[in-house]
Amino acid sequence: MRKIIGWVLLGLGAFLLVTGLMATFWAPGQVERTPLDTDSTTYLSGNADKLNPATGDTEAIDVKATSITKADSKRSDDEVIVFVNTTCLVIDEGDVPDCVDAEDPEARLVSASSDVFATDRNTGEAVNGKYLPAGAEEKEGLVNKWPFNAEKKDYPYWDGLLGATVTATYDSTETLDGLETYKYHVLLEEVEADVVEGVAGIYSQDKFIWIEPRTGAIVNQQYHEIRELEDGTTVLDMEIGFTEEQIAAGIKTAEENKGRLDLVTGTLPLVGFIGGLLALLAGAFLVFAGRRDAQADH
Structure with missing residues (x-):
């Protein structure tokens, strides 16, 4: 379960980062x-x-x-x-x-x-x-x-x-x-x-x-x-x-x-970059920690 949550967080983090980039440049x-x-x-x-x-x-x-x-x-x-x-x-x-x-x-x-x-x-x-x-x-x-x-x-x-x-x-x-x-x-x-x-x-x-x-x-x-x-x-x-x-x-x-402008061009990029980075770090930790635990059990 922890590994599944980790992959979900990785996907969410990637989505948020892309959202942040789009809100910044597009x-x-x-x-x-x-x-x-x-x-x-x-x-x-x-x-x-x-x-x-x-x-x-x-x-x-x-x-x-x-x-x-x-x-x-x-x-x-x-x-x-x-x-x-x-x-x-x-x-x-x-x-x-x-x-x-x-x-x-x-x-x-x-x-x-x-x-x-x-x-x-x-x-x-x-x-x-x-x-x-x-x-x-x-x-x-x-x-x-x-x-x-x-x-x-x-x-x-x-x-x-x-x-x-x-x-x-x-x-x-x-x-x-x-x-x-x-x-x-x-x-x-x-x-x-x-x-x-x-x-x-x-x-x-x-x-x-x-x-x-x-x-x-x-x-x-x-x-x-x-x-x-x-x-x-x-x-x-x-x-x-x-x-x-x-x-x-x-x-x-x-x-x-x-x-409305500040929300789209200011708040949204901030949420995307910070939230995406945190989600990626948390997801990576859960995925790789799960792998280490599985290796330790063997």
């Missing part, structure tokens, strides 16, 4: 990828001074934004994920829905846009070519998340208004409700750009982005954006950021996803 490439069933809605709120084109006056308003991002599984593959994004910014007054159309009788629509883009499922960097439909804007750098295992360094980050990358500079490490995040800073000062479609002006932005580094997920974002005409007239001066509910939801999701 699993990270499989689990550190953006899921193809991604479907997220992000809510922001804030305030702004906005030019009323009908009166020529600048009006102080409360605003809220809703951004819906869904994966297009038909265009995506093992390495690249394609996203469809719609964003709506409305005046936050009364019982306004997340979005209204341009014909809204109360003129509560500030802006609305839609976009299609593709990113590498591991690095988060933009991918173009065959993944985009005809006419879609090609992008560069990071778009809607950071890479898995983000680092304390600068990253190229896509700015949709400029149609170019800007630098997201590592600023600091900050804990949000117990979750460690890397805080990045994007600063643009008086850059020439189309502040409204077809209208040239001056664009400035001061943005902070909080990233959970293990997953690369954005868990908070706050920014101050200014758009002015060339004569200095303010088109939009807006301060906006994730709502408290959005931050809480982002932290919870990031913690859950981080836990």
